[in-house]
Amino acid sequence: MNFEKRDIILIVGIVLFVIGLIPFTTVIFAIIIGILLFFGIKVYVIRKRRMIENDVGEGICMECGFKIIDKKCPNCDSENK
Numbered sequence: 001m002n003f004e005k006r007d008i009i010l011i012v013g014i015v016l017f018v019i020g021l022i023p024f025t026t027v028i029f030a031i032i033i034g035i036l037l038f039f040g041i042k043v044y045v046i047r048k049r050r051m052i053e054n055d056v057g058e059g060i061c062m063e064c065g066f067k068i069i070d071k072k073c074p075n076c077d078s079e080n081k
Contacts, residue, residue, distance in 0.1 A: 014038050
């Protein structure tokens with residue numbers, strides 16, 4: 001898990017969420033919920049990013065939108081032959 005610039009926004013949002021939880025729970029439970037929320041969101045984003053990278057592969061054809069395999073579009077190149 002790398003720290004990125006947008007993680008600052010996530011941390012600020014979670015801190016505000018934890019501050020909002022304090023009247024309803026104890027401070028330690030609010031902090032634990034905030035930490036779990038941060039790592040849960042980070043794991044979700046990492047998995048989603050990997051899934052998108054696997055789906056895209058080498059790129060997407062600009063004409064039909066298919067995934068490019070071996071620097072060729074299976075849809076467009078088969079029509080040209």
